[in-house]
Amino acid sequence: MHIEVLTQAFDPWQRLQDYQTQRVAAGSYGATAIFVGTMRDFNVSDNVQSMTLEHYPGMTEKYLETISRTAAERWAVLDSLILHRVGDLAPNDPIVLVAVWSAHRKDAFEASRWLMEELKSKAPFWKKEKLADGERWVEKNTEGY
Amino acid sequence: MTVQVRLFASLSERLGRSDLQLPVTAGTTVGDIWQQVLGDMPAPANVLAAVNLDYVDFSAPVKDGDEVAFFPPVTGG
Numbered sequence: 001m002h003i004e005v006l007t008q009a010f011d012p013w014q015r016l017q018d019y020q021t022q023r024v025a026a027g028s029y030g031a032t033a034i035f036v037g038t039m040r041d042f043n044v045s046d047n048v049q050s051m052t053l054e055h056y057p058g059m060t061e062k063y064l065e066t067i068s069r070t071a072a073e074r075w076a077v078l079d080s081l082i083l084h085r086v087g088d089l090a091p092n093d094p095i096v097l098v099a100v101w102s103a104h105r106k107d108a109f110e111a112s113r114w115l116m117e118e119l120k121s122k123a124p125f126w127k128k129e130k131l132a133d134g135e136r137w138v139e140k141n142t143e144g145y
Numbered sequence: 146m147t148v149q150v151r152l153f154a155s156l157s158e159r160l161g162r163s164d165l166q167l168p169v170t171a172g173t174t175v176g177d178i179w180q181q182v183l184g185d186m187p188a189p190a191n192v193l194a195a196v197n198l199d200y201v202d203f204s205a206p207v208k209d210g211d212e213v214a215f216f217p218p219v220t221g222g
Contacts, residue, residue: 037222053221054154056214059198084221096222116222122200124193125221126154137155138220 001072003064003082005055012036012097015083020101024079029101033108035116041091043138048129053086053095056124060084067118075111076102082115084125117144146171146209150182153216159186169207176203178213191218 002019016034041048064082071077083097096119100112120141127138150167157163160183167181175194194201195214207213 055221056151056153056195056198056216059195059214062198120219120222122219123221124153124195124216124219126217127220128154137217140218141220141222 001065001068001080003061003068004084005057005060005064006083006085007087009089009093010083010085010097012083012094015097016081016099019081019099024101029078029103031102031105031108033100033102033105033112035096035098035112036094037096039089039091039093039095043129046129046131048091048131050091050130051089052128052130053089054126054128055084055086059124063123064119067115067123071100071111071115074114075100075107076104077107077111078102080111080115082119084119084123086125120144148173148178148207148209148211148213150178151212151214152182153214155217156183156192156215159183173207174203175201175205175207175213178207179203179215183215189217192216193218 039051068080068082071080078101081099085095098112098116100108102108129136129138147166147168149164151164152160193216194203196205196207196211
């Protein structure tokens with residue numbers, strides 16, 4: 001189980017492969033569910049040029065660790081990985097990676113979905129978008145279900 | 146006793162600062178602190194609060210040395 005808040009651009013696929021190779025026992029898992037969130041160049045019908053992600057250092061990490069532990073209690077999770085960017089992002093930059101390894105797909109799908117929705121609704125991150133005519137805070141996330 | 150108050154995102158911008166030390170008396174709640182720090186600003190219904198990095202209600206009491214944070218709805222992911 002690993003969580004990390006990243007200040008620099010990252011490659012979710014490389015990080016996923018590295019983590020799986022180094023940390024998840026080969027042969028133990030039969031299912032890996034992966035979610036990657038990527039920055040769009042539009043929001044609420046406006047073009048978005050760039051974005052800054054602020055977070056609450058300390059609380060963010062604590063919250064992500066808590067939901068990772070909770071997911072492992074509620075589902076048969078063998079391992080999980082959560083990576084999330086902060087700082088300045090450009091369209092097409094990866095924002096978040098959530099990956100869950102389990103023996104069977106039910107636990108991997110359900111735990112990863114739950115982790116992602118908990119992260120979106122409660123992890124203390126805030127997005128500020130830069131548009132052609134100024135900046136604005138994103139007021140709320142879209143509904144996930 | 147004293148608490149450290151932290152503000153994030155749009156709330157920090159509205160107050161023009163992101164943290165301050167605030168002297169408080171025994172029995173003070175998170176809601177009382179909001180009143181003292183942002184009293185001229187009605188608490189939006191969707192403002193979130195945390196004490197020592199955990200979510201709390203505005204009715205939660207605080208104690209000396211606590212870190213009390215206020216922030217708008219989160220928009221990560």
